[in-house]
Amino acid sequence: MTAGAPGGAIGTAPAVPPSRGPFAVPARIRSGWYQRSRQERLALRLLLPVFGLVFVAATIPFVLAVVQALTSDDGRFIGADNFGRALSNDQLFEAIRQTAIYGSVVLPTEILLGLGLALLVHRTVKSRVLRAVIYVAAMIPIVIPQVAVGVVFRLLYIPDYGLINVLLGQTGNSQILWLSSPPLAIFAVASVDIWQWTPFVYLIMFAGLQTVPPESVEAAQLDGATSWTQFRHIELFYLRPLLLLVFFFRLADVLRVFDHVYILTGGGPGTTTQFLSLYLYRIAFRFSDLGQASALAVLVMAFMIVLYTVISRFLPADTSS
Amino acid sequence: MQRMKAVAFLSAMAIALAACGGGNNGASGASGGNVTLTIAAVKGVEDTGLKALAPMYTQKTGVKIKIVEAPYADLYTKLVNTFQAHQATYDLVMMDDPWMPKFGTIDALTPLEPLGVQKDTDVAQVVWDVGTWPPPRGPVPPSEKNKQKALLGVTIVGNVEMFMWRKDITPTGPKSYDEVLSNAKAQNKSNFAGYIIRGKATNPVVADFLPILWSFGGDVFDENWNVVFDNQQSLAAVKFLVDDLKAVAQTGPDTTDAAERDQKMASGQGYESSTWPGEINTAVLGPGSTVVGKVGFEPIPQGPSGKAVGMMGNWMLGVPKDSKNQQAAADFIKWMLQKDTQTTYAQNGGIPSRTSVLKDSSLQTANPYFSVLADALQAPPNWRPRTDQWNAVETIIGTELNKALAGQQSAQDVVTNASKQIRSLMKQAGYPTSQ
Amino acid sequence: MTRIATRLLTWLALAIAFVVFVFPLYYLVVTSLKTHAELFQAVPTLFPRQPTLASYSSLLFDQGFAQLLLNSIVVGISATALALVIAFAICYPITRLPVRPRMRSFVLNWALSLRFLPPIAVVIPYFLIVRTIGLYNQIPALVIVYTIFNLPLSIWMLKGFLEQIPAEVEEAALVDGGTRFQAFRLVLLPLASTGILAAGIIVFAFDWAEFLFAFILTATPDSMTFPVGVQGLVTQFEIIWNDMAAGGVIAILIPLVLMLFARRYVIAGLTFGVIREK
Incomplete structure (x- = not known):
């Protein structure tokens, strides 16, 4: 099923599909007003019922969250009380700060490492078989359920049983406590993210490098360009939109990171790894404070909408018109 | 033709929905006298006895039993969600x-006495009290003052927190927290912890800490729900844990839960710690343990206040109001309470609550702590404050203590930060918290 | 000389990266093969002394995880099928028929924006809905939630695949006197089937790995999914590492095997089809 997709185009599509222009309509259909409107009516008749249903189904939770945030448990309207409580809790800002720290560790590392690896492989590994092996290996962490990832890294980091300390010859009272000291705990949790998602960046960057026209690279090499200038002046140009895309996708993931942290540290030590989503979980399900939790959810969603509006301007193709 | 398309789509959707509908069978159906009881249980040593008894009950009565386990940290969330969903899940x-x-x-449980469960005097009064709501003594939450008292839960694991120490090293155990500390100082050396702190955030560290807090004369609330967690006695107790004991404890106490504590104790890497009865036979003295016969058990030591206050951690069975098999469920509880069932239960790793069974001399060799436990239940031990906000309070105190154990803040910060958060929490929940 | 040194260093770097990266997976597999006794040794081992499949059989049969595995499969297949059908119904008009660009861009934009939504923010409202309609702890609840959550991905992937099929092939069928439905069924559907299957596999893998919603919305093995069960192996007094590791291996195996079939489309899937590979 991987060989020669029907239609022939999938395998050789450019990394970024060209924008289809304002009217993505075959020329034949576009001609003639009567036919076009009939076709369009058909399109709408097919599209609207299904899309409408889905749109409503996906939007109800937002509405419910807002309603829940504005009312008390017994259904009275209480205005912005829940929002006030949510925003007056110092721990919220701590959670935001810790999330920011986490993001600023994880995002640059993953992107630089992924990009570096892609360049290394692109330039040194020419064997098709080896490239395929790396490709498949890089896919593994992406498809692994988060729960399994949490399990593996617990096995590596936990005091006394943890393999890393044993390999480092650290045992007993003097061992390194990966999950205990605040900077190390952030590092431990971040290392999981980096382990899991650097390959994702790698795969995208590697795919992007394949779209660089070999002629321009050869021309530059004839002109005596070093590897660095070759990267800076040619390859980076082709990779830039992909870098942006990767950055935004990973940013969104950082804001929703939950599973592996919950399993690895549960937010500890103290509140060091209590990131935004873990904080929300704590308010909703440990404190059973659905009102405040809903207010927080609304705030997070509002933030994401703003972020998305900004992001979508930069995303390639089709997403902005 | 668009109609055909729509028909095709709708039928595909119908098939998909039917397919997933088919995979769903009701959880608990009482069909034609063939009753299945679904029990939500905590995964671990606490439900070992229950799991052993279940097939015996099925054999005797034909009632099938399905035990659904969840880890401690998840079970509470799961139960609250289930009760809020109002479905016959358990x-x-x-x-x-x-x-x-x-x-x-939240009125999630059904009163047991109308279903025929009877209190008797062979079980310590505190056990019946802890299963009664609103609480028969101590402060009652404001929203609960006018409710009729009812027995909603019956203890099946009669846990009271105790103290363990290496009796091969010091023949007598510490009688006071002064001795706990001085012994720990004397015994602490590299790879051998003078005291093992169970310091993991939320419930674990709070369970380790509350007996200390009470023995020092401190508390979380007073009789009128005022927060007293920042008074002198409470601060002294916090200091004792996060400064004095931490100095002679294992490294990284903040990630230590009971599993790690017991592993340390069992492999001979620690001198003393608090313990729950449930940990003893399977973990501390379990298979692979190097300290069998070398560990002594005693009640919680005295604090500077002169009080020695143990803490209850009873596991109870209750019947959700949404259950469709309430009578059958109550019948199972009645059976579990019978003296001969309790004896069988104890022989199979369960922790009984009947005084006569705990004092039964034939059970003492296998369970050296039983008679200490019986006395501890008669003492009586303290229970954790009876407020529906307890889980949140415990999360707050547990997180702040954990921070201090991880070296992120001082004892003073713990009481200041925790008290501030608890006050605001209790105020929002409608408690007359002043101060 | 320096060239050779550079090359050597490069290969060394790649080799180290590869080892660091594969090691956690190796250790997971090794742990799953250890005996219970070996786990309680003071020093953990790099190779199992007496490799055994005991934890696999104990997990699946004694502890009843086979039921959870079945639930995960039922949920995954139903939610995937539902998401694909709905996504197709949305993508067909926006790629094959003249829809106004604003409409088209609204649909696609809306779908992409859902990708940026933190699940924890909507898990509470979904919990409220599910408990109101009485679907708590029932498989259909997960199917519905997963369908909605994977719809954006499905829409974007299918849109990408459908766009690749030239309009001419369908038009040829129309010119030959076929109806639009015939053109759809006999020409477009077979051509798109590879893409649909790939999208299905990727969506299935996401459903399979989902933890948070399954954790909140299920309560008994009747509806619990596999990842929730694996997480549940952490108890207060002991953590059963070999069983957990076995659970982890099983959880990896199924999506991994499927992904090998769809490997060409994985990146397209993860980036919503914005990036397609060579």
């Missing part, structure tokens, strides 16, 4: 006693 739920206020406040 017929019996195993619950830690500090959860009773929450479940009582």
Whole structure:
């Protein structure tokens, strides 16, 4: 099923599909007003019922969250009380700060490492078989359920049983406590993210490098360009939109990171790894404070909408018109 | 033709929905006298006895029993969600006693006495009290003052927190927290912890800490729900844990839960710690342990206040109001309470609550702590504050203590930060918290 | 000389990266093969002394995880099928028929924006809905939630695949006197089937790995999914590492095997089809 997709185009599509222009309509259909409107009516008749249903189904939770945030448990309207409580809790800002720290560790590392690896492989590994092996290996962490990832890294980091300390010859009272000291705990949790998602960046960057026209690279090499200038002046140009895309996708993931942290540290030590989503979980399900939790959810969603509006301007193709 | 398309789509959707509908069978159906009881239980040593008894009950009565396990940290969330969903998910739920206020406040459980469960004097009064809501003594949450008292839970694991020490090193155990500290100082050396702190955030560290707090004369609330967690006695107790004991404890106490504590104790890497009865036979003295016969058990030591206050951690069985098999569930509880069942239960790793069974001399060799436990239940031990906000309070105190154990803040910060958060929490929840 | 040194260093770097990266997976597999006794040794081992499949059989049969595995499969297949059908119904008009660009861009934009939504923010409202309609702890609840959550991905992937099929092939069928439905069924559907299957596999893998919603919305093995069960192996007094590791291996195996079939489309899937590979 991987060989020669029907239609022939999938395998050789450019990394970024060209924008289809304002009217993505075959020329034949576009001609003639009567036919076009009939076709369009058909399109709408097919599209609207299904899309409408889905749109409503996906939007109800937002509405419910807002309603829940504005009312008390017994259904009275209480205005912005829940929002006030949510925003007056110092721990919220701590959670935001810790999330920011986490993001600023994880995002640059993953992107630089992924990009570096892609360049290394692109330039040194020419064997098709080896490239395929790396490709498949890089896919593994992406498809692994988060729960399994949490399990593996617990096995590596936990005091006394943890393999890393044993390999480092650290045992007993003097061992390194990966999950205990605040900077190390952030590092431990971040290392999981980096382990899991650097390959994702790698795969995208590697795919992007394949779209660089070999002629321009050869021309530059004839002109005596070093590897660095070759990267800076040619390859980076082709990779830039992909870098942006990767950055935004990973940013969104950082804001929703939950599973592996919950399993690895549960937010500890103290509140060091209590990131935004873990904080929300704590308010909703440990404190059973659905009102405040809903207010927080609304705030997070509002933030994401703003972020998305900004992001979508930069995303390639089709997403902005 | 668009109609055909729509038909095709709708039928595909119908098939998909039907397919997933088919995979769903009701959880607990009482069909034609063939009853299945679904029990939500905590995964671990606490439900070992229950799992052993279940097939015996099925053999005797034909009632099938399905035990659904969840880890401690998840079970509470799971039960609250289930009760809020108002569906017949579980017929019996195993619950830690500090959860009773929450479940009582949201009216999740059905009174057991009308279903024929009877109190008797062979079980310590405190055990019946802890299963009664609203609480028969101590402060009652404002929203609960006018409720009729009812027995909602019956203890099936008669846990009271105790103290363990290496009796091969010091023949007598510490009688006071002064001795706890001085012994720990004397015994602490590299790869051998003078005291093992169970310091993991939320419930674990709070369970380790509350007996210390009470023995020092401190508390979380007074009789009128005022927060007293920042008074002198409470501060002294916090200091004792996060400064004095931490100095002679294992490294990284903040990630240590009971599993790690018991592993350390069992492999001979620690001198003393608090312990729950449930940990003893399977973990501390379990298979692979190097300290069998070398560990002594005693009640919680005295604090500077002169009081020695143990803490209850009874696991109870209750029947959700949404259960469709309430009578059958209550019948199972009645059976579990019978003296001969309790004896069988004890022989199979269960922790009984009947005094006569705990004092039964034939059970002492296998369970050296039983008679200490019986005395501890008669003492009586303290229970954790009876408020539906307890889980939140415990999360707050547990997180702040954990921070201090991880070296992120001082003892003073713990009491200041925790008290501030608890006050605002209790005020929002409608408690007359002043101060 | 320096060239050779550079090359050597490069290969060394790649080799180290590869080892660091594969090691956690190796250790997971090794742990799953250890005996219970070996786990309680003071020093953990790099190779199992007496490799055994005991934890696999104990997990699946004694502890009843086979039921959870079945639930995960039922949920995954139903939610995937539902998401694909709905996504197709949305993508067909926006790629094959003249829809106004604003409409088209609204649909696609809306779908992409859902990708940026933190699940924890909507898990509460979904919990409220599910408990109101009485679907708590029932498989259909997960199917519905997963369908909605994977719809954006499905829409974007299918849109990408459908766009690749030239309009001419369908038009040829129309010119030959076929109806639009015939053109759809006999020409477009077979051509798109590879893409649909790939999208299905990727969506299935996401459903399979989902933890948070399954954790909140299920309560008994009747509806619990596999990842929730694996997480549940952490108890207060002991953590059963070999069983957990076995659970982890099983959880990896199924999506991994499927992904090998769809490997060409994985990146397209993860980036919503914005990036397609060579």
